Amino acid sequence: MHGKEKLKKSWRETGKALFLKKSRNHKSDNLSDLLEKDKAIWSKAFDQENKKEKVVICADERVIPRKGEFKIGIAGQMILAGKKDKDNFTRNWKGKIRAVRGHDGCGAAGVAYSKLSKTEKSRFLIKTKEEFLDYDPRNRVSDADLYGAYHSYLLAKELDAEFEYIGFSEMRGEKEFHDARGIFWSADPTFDPTDLLKDNYLPPHFLANGLAFGLSEKYCREELKILTGIALGNHGFEKLFNKNPPFYVVNVGKNLEEAKKMSKIARNILGEHKDKIAFKYLST
Numbered sequence: 001m002h003g004k005e006k007l008k009k010s011w012r013e014t015g016k017a018l019f020l021k022k023s024r025n026h027k028s029d030n031l032s033d034l035l036e037k038d039k040a041i042w043s044k045a046f047d048q049e050n051k052k053e054k055v056v057i058c059a060d061e062r063v064i065p066r067k068g069e070f071k072i073g074i075a076g077q078m079i080l081a082g083k084k085d086k087d088n089f090t091r092n093w094k095g096k097i098r099a100v101r102g103h104d105g106c107g108a109a110g111v112a113y114s115k116l117s118k119t120e121k122s123r124f125l126i127k128t129k130e131e132f133l134d135y136d137p138r139n140r141v142s143d144a145d146l147y148g149a150y151h152s153y154l155l156a157k158e159l160d161a162e163f164e165y166i167g168f169s170e171m172r173g174e175k176e177f178h179d180a181r182g183i184f185w186s187a188d189p190t191f192d193p194t195d196l197l198k199d200n201y202l203p204p205h206f207l208a209n210g211l212a213f214g215l216s217e218k219y220c221r222e223e224l225k226i227l228t229g230i231a232l233g234n235h236g237f238e239k240l241f242n243k244n245p246p247f248y249v250v251n252v253g254k255n256l257e258e259a260k261k262m263s264k265i266a267r268n269i270l271g272e273h274k275d276k277i278a279f280k281y282l283s284t
C-alpha cells in the first residue's frame with residue numbers, strides 16, 4: 001500500500017475509537033461524568049493490582065507496556081532530560097523499576113543524536129564498540145537508535161533495572177508514521193490507560209507522565225510541546241486534524257483541581273495549535 005493510503009486507512013481505523021465519539025458529544029472540558037458513566041472501563045486505567053512492574057519506556061504511542069507492567073512514559077526514556085531531572089529520577093526510583101526499554105525508530109533519540117557534534121558522534125560510535133558488545137541488535141539499528149539504546153542501557157544500570165530493546169515487530173502501529181490521536185499528560189502516578197486501547201475504547205495515544213514521577217515541570221512542558229508537535233506534524237496525521245476532529249490533550253491530575261490547572265498550562269504551551277486541539281481534563 002502506498003504511504004498516503006496507509007496513513008488514510010490508519011486515520012479511518014483509529015477514528016473508530018469510542019472515546020472520540022463520546023468526547024465529541026461531551027461539551028465540558030471536564031471528563032468526570034464520562035468517567036462515572038464508563039466507570040468499569042476507566043477503573044482499569046487506575047488499577048494498580050494488575051500493573052505492579054514499573055517500566056520506563058518511550059511516551060511514543062507505538063510502545064506499549066506488556067501484561068502486568070505499568071508504563072512510565074518519557075520521550076526516549078529521558079534522553080532529552082537534563083542531568084538534574086535524571087539524577088532526581090534515579091534517586092527516587094532506584095531499585096523500583098523493572099526495566100528501561102528502548103525501541104526502534106525513536107524520534108527522541110533522533111533529536112538527541114542530531115544535537116551531537118561530528119566529533120561527539122564518532123567518539124560515541126567508538127565507545128559503544130568497546131563497551132556495548134553484548135548488545136545484539138547493534139548491527140541492524142541506525143546510529144541514532146544505537147545512541148538511544150546506549151542511553152537506556154546506562155540509565156538501566158543507574159536504576160538497577162534491566163536494559164531491554166524492542167524492534168518494530170514488537171511495537172504497535174506503523175513504522176512510517178505516528179497514529180496518535182491524543183496525548184495523556186499525567187501527574188497521577190496510578191494512571192496508565194493502555195488497557196483502554198482494547199475493545200476500541202481509546203485511540204492510540206502518547207502517554208507522558210514524567211510529572212507523576214518527579215521530573216520538573218519545565219522539562220515536562222517542553223516534552224508535551226515536542227510530542228504534540230510530532231502528532232500534528234508530517235510524522236503524524238498532520239492536516240487531518242482540525243477543529244473537528246481535533247487532537248486530544250487530556251490532562252490527568254491527582255485531583256480535579258490539579259487536572260484543571262494542567263489543562264490551563266497545556267493551553268498556554270500549545271497555543272499555536274489551539275484550533276486543532278481539544279483540551280480535556282480528568283481525575284479519579
Ligand SMILES: [Zn+2]
Pocket residue numbers: 058059060075076077103105106107108109
Ligand atoms: Zn521513542
